[in-house]
Amino acid sequence: MKLKALLTSAAVTAALAVPAFAETTLRIQTHYGPETISGKNAAQFVDDVQVMSNGEIKIEMFYSSSVVASVETFDAAVNGILDCDMTGGAYQTGKNPAFQFVGDIMGGYDTPYQQLGWLYKGGGMEAAQKLYNQYGMELIGWWVVGQEALSSSKPLDSLEAFKGWKFRSPPGLETKIFEKLGASPIVMDFTEVFTSLESGIIEGADASILANNKGMGLYDIVKHATYPGFHSMPSDHLACNKTVWDAMPENQKRIMTTAMQKLALQQALTAEYENNKAAAELKAAGVTLWNLSTEDRAAFRAAAVSTWPEFATTDEAKALVAAHTEYLKSQGMAN
Structure with a gap:
């Protein structure tokens, strides 16, 4: 009986020593629909x-920006309407x-993989974290889907082909870079792309x-594309309200960061698989895919890197440009 009592007492003591179950519920919004690759x-x-x-x-995921507009997701997380933002930093350039x-x-x-290398091996996380914490x-x-492809009604076989090329562009840095190459970027809402291509207002997008692009039907209209891409590779992020994050136990934080790294790998692998299949x-189906030469790719990177400082008008932007530039130099990718 004494032994039984001792065992019972030890079991009770052990049970009391186990930390209380910590439950965290996160409300996260993404701009992607549940049926997409990213969703x-x-x-x-x-x-x-x-x-x-x-x-x-526990995660309550809101797809297709169903709570607030995509560009408002970040502020919604800051203000407690959501807990985390799973869109992308590019929405916050304003x-x-x-x-x-x-x-x-x-x-x-x-x-x-190169871009994730900057984040995880090149000091990028530390540099970016200062911006987010502010x-x-x-x-x-991050989760990075890969290089985007340009669609065109004419061949895009070299940087020379971009001179005078009229295409739909998002606003900001991209317009500056392509203007330097002699192209004519036209900022327009994506909903206008199809009619603009059909009417000849633009030659590409x-x-x-x-x-x-294939899934959207762009190549039913135009028959040329750049592939593999070279110009734009957006980073989607997971960013959470700092107060919410700081309150989470360390084991939960580790699970979140580890799961994000798995997501990054799966996103890159899935996109590569789907892109090669689409190619x-x-x-x-008769669509011509243009792969720029190593020399042209290097020339585009040089034009882009030289344009970065023109857009980096704040101390935080300058710090990030410096971090990217140093990393590219360390990898032999820039002079």
Whole structure:
């Protein structure tokens, strides 16, 4: 009986020593629809976090910017309407141009792995974190889909072909870079692209990766594309309200950051798979894919890097440009 009592007492003591179950519920918004490549990968991220945390972390994911507009997601997380923002830093360039250099580092990198290398190995996380913390947010990680493809009604076989080329461009840094190359970027809403291509107002468009462009039907209208891409590789982020993040136990933080790194790998692998599949189908359908030479790619990067300082008008932006430039030099990718 004494032994039984001792064992019972030890079991009670051990049970009391176990920390209380800490449950965290996160409301996260993404601009992607659940049926897209990115939306499906985001759903897998949610499942990974909930399973690895054994239910300690519960995530309520809002797809297709269903709570607030995409550009308002960051502020909604800051103000407590949401807990985390799973869109991208490029939406916040109006706050600070520094967000350009964590949102879309135009011309900087050829592959998602290089860009993730800057974040995780080149001091990028530390440099970016200062920017996010300044606005009451914590950067948890990136997921990079890969280089976007330009669609065109004429061949894009070299940088020379871009002279006079009229195409739909997003506002900001991209217009500056392509203007230096002699192109004629026209800023317009994406909803106007199809009619503008059909009527000849523009000759091409910067929209998305090759697989997405194909899915949207762009190559039913124009028959040329750049692939692999070279000009734009947006980084989507997961950024959370810093107060919410700081209150989470360390084990939950580790689960979130680890799951983000898995998401980054899956996003890059999935996009590469889908892009190569789309490339084969487009070639068979008579669409010509243009792969710029190594020399032309280097020339575009040089034009982009030389334009970065023109857009980096704040101390935070200058710091990020310096971090990217030093990393590119360390990798032999820039002079």
